[in-house]
Amino acid sequence: MTRLIIDCDPGHDDAMAILYAARHLNLIALTTVFGNTSLQNATRNALAICALAGLDVPVAAGMSEPLVAARSTAADIHGHSGLDGATLPEPTRAPDPRHAVQLIIDEARAHPGELTLAPIGPLTNIAVALKTEPRLAHWLKGITWMGGSTTVGNITAMAEFNAYCDPEAAAVVFASGVPIHMAGLNVTRQAGIGPEHLAQLAATGGPVGRCFAGLLGFYLARTREIFGLTHASMHDPCALLPLIRPDLITHQPAPVHIELASAQLRGMTACDLRRVNAESARTVHPNARANAQVAVAIDGPAAVDHVIRTLLGYDERAAQPAGC
Numbered sequence: 001m002t003r004l005i006i007d008c009d010p011g012h013d014d015a016m017a018i019l020y021a022a023r024h025l026n027l028i029a030l031t032t033v034f035g036n037t038s039l040q041n042a043t044r045n046a047l048a049i050c051a052l053a054g055l056d057v058p059v060a061a062g063m064s065e066p067l068v069a070a071r072s073t074a075a076d077i078h079g080h081s082g083l084d085g086a087t088l089p090e091p092t093r094a095p096d097p098r099h100a101v102q103l104i105i106d107e108a109r110a111h112p113g114e115l116t117l118a119p120i121g122p123l124t125n126i127a128v129a130l131k132t133e134p135r136l137a138h139w140l141k142g143i144t145w146m147g148g149s150t151t152v153g154n155i156t157a158m159a160e161f162n163a164y165c166d167p168e169a170a171a172v173v174f175a176s177g178v179p180i181h182m183a184g185l186n187v188t189r190q191a192g193i194g195p196e197h198l199a200q201l202a203a204t205g206g207p208v209g210r211c212f213a214g215l216l217g218f219y220l221a222r223t224r225e226i227f228g229l230t231h232a233s234m235h236d237p238c239a240l241l242p243l244i245r246p247d248l249i250t251h252q253p254a255p256v257h258i259e260l261a262s263a264q265l266r267g268m269t270a271c272d273l274r275r276v277n278a279e280s281a282r283t284v285h286p287n288a289r290a291n292a293q294v295a296v297a298i299d300g301p302a303a304v305d306h307v308i309r310t311l312l313g314y315d316e317r318a319a320q321p322a323g324c
């Protein structure tokens, strides 16, 4: 079974992705990065999520700043803690003593061809790992990233938040040659969390359902206030669909260019979906060849339903009398 490391910046949708992956995949570690909140908050939040779900996987802290850009934050959506809306359990253990970059390299070296990385925040840790150990590009089985967009952005008109936070890091990763699946806003915005899902979670009466009802209630309220939407996008779990429910998401090979220079378009993921012949004169060099599998379609409601049912399962199992 694929060995998986989630690189995250929890983050409400990150928290959903962690519990989703833990139930369906061989999740072997979490690594944390700045993004929605500070690295310190992201690491504490990741440990608290593990305590809530009873996950005993190492959590290693990574980069606290982008390679070049000034640090962004999404406190307006996720709150000052990065996970406002509920009181999570206190972490029951300390972070892994290794830096996230070292943990990733160690795991890939020990299991060449078996490790998939699921970055669901800025790509800074992944880029630094690839630069620190160039053989990593050959050891990794693949990368499945929530980030970018084939259409419009969210943090700016044309840039998605994870790409915008560290576009130089994204450029390093997309030039690495590692097989990449990219789930951008064009599909994640079709996976909407609504009041009906909060009601399902609250109705379990168990700790995971109650906690996520509070967390997602906050996330939904902020989304409504800022974007005027009735549903909040379930961004990060969509990166796991190729591994868990590939029937719910469709990808297309495409050249993806990360814009670095333009003040207005910096962080944009320019995805060439034209399917032109890479040898033709109509390609834009140097990205004439596809460097990623880009998500172009999704069954959003079915994806949200599968993730919510997975979260509900944590309390159902906990409620089972011992020996079931």
Ligand code: RIB
Pocket: 009, 011, 012, 013, 014, 035, 036, 074, 120, 121, 122, 146, 154, 160, 161, 162, 235, 236
């Ligand atoms: O643009 C959405 C992404 O930014 C998600 O990963 C969310 O958690 C935030 O990090």
Ligand code: CA
Pocket: 008, 009, 010, 011, 013, 014, 035, 036, 120, 121, 236
């Ligand atoms: Ca995230």
